Amino acid sequence: MIRNIFSVFLIATALSVNAQSHQDALFFSETDVIGTARTAAMGNAFGALGADISVLSTNPAGLGVYQSYDFAYSLNLSGRDMTSYYRGNKIINSTGNFNLPSVGFVAPLSASKDSDWRRTNLGFAYNTTKVFRSNTIQSAYNSNSSLVDVYLASAMGYMLDDLDPFFELGAFDTDLIDLQTDSSGWIDDGNYFREVETGQDQFNQTSISGSMGEFAISYAGSYQEKIYLGGAIGLTNINYQKKTRYNERNFADTNSTVQSFDVYENQMTTGSGINLKLGAIYRANDNFRIGLAWHSPTLNDMHDEWEMTMRTQHSLNDSDYAYSYTSPYGIYDYEIVTPMKVIGSAALILDKLLLSADVEFVDYSTMQLNGDVYDYFSNQENIISNHYTDVVNTRLGAELNLSPILIRGGYSYYQNPLSNDEMVGAIDEYRNEKTSYTVGIGKRGKYRYIDLAYVFSEYSEGQSLYSTVFEPAHKTTNTSYSLIFTMGWKF
16 A cells, blocks of 8 residues: 555655645635735735725734724635746746635724723635645756656565556556567566666646635634634635656667657645634734734645556657556545744834734644554654744735825745755755735725735746756746736725
């Protein structure tokens, strides 16, 4: 069981879908609340301000600032440019996405001028916490290694009946690798050879789609208009799909019957989880506020499904033929526990200018990956605890009030959570910090408001076509841009 589920990942880091790893734990732990256009335009630095639908997923104490009913929804049109650098060949590919980043409703429950607790509010909101959208293409001639190298190395030492049906068994059935033979035929002793030699054109396309979101139920109150306290229960959902097509062709080894081969992989991941958020805001005076929020770890129940298809094209004596292999349908359930978060905030409110800042602490070494294969998951836990670290993320925002028009800007900086990239894996060596630059405009009326924001983000990471043992990771740059529109009503 251990081999059938996880051996692919141990050798093939990119062209494998049926594995749950420390990299998956990080991938589903990193979040970036997109929120409303107002909060996005201010770099999501809103922890000490409140009165916005987004705060239900950041600092629920901000719900206590509301003084009326409020309903708002947002629309997001986004795009992403993926720039890959593979063996001297630069390829830029773009993709777009349209989604609903936030929708929510706030209802006052009580209001009293005679009580120290001036009001309590109840809020319901759905906020998108991460969008999965990319389409990466890598293509070049490679004379140093081939995916066949990985198949051969993975198969060596295993009898034919023990080959992984999601990986090297496909290479055997499509005649990319074969058993050694003697005069009597096959020798099933775990010794294999490759049918093609290295030297070929390579092509890889990886398309990712989906999103993570959170439905928050929040309750908050205002004490003497000085202290705002709130809590929220977050119900998370994950929908993720990854499709990969890999091709090798034009082999330098002209003596082989193999002309080309293709590998198609499809992974679908779904998940649901629960967390708790507590927050407080202290209004020192009319001009200054500080906030503090605590986010519990999120317990996510994860479900993976995957399959693989492999095809090889052959030519012999002017006759063309093909072999095809389809893997069984893989299913696996496991758990990911995200790290706790602590967010400290401050806001300075002047006559025409609003300045805000959030500082977020996250210790990624506390991530957990749990499954029923003890040795494998124990090893992944060791990698997490030893090679991931705590980070301090920073968000800054500003708003200029030119009533009735408001002009906004922001900046956010997210640190690299890897303490030692080389030790975690060469595939991560190009990973760096993520930065975002934001601008926006809004108009506030007595009963209605409209906001617009533009968000530009960029970061880099490493990608490998198959295994960093045979082929080093190559740099991929991610550049994303979003246009967010929000409309809200107060009544």
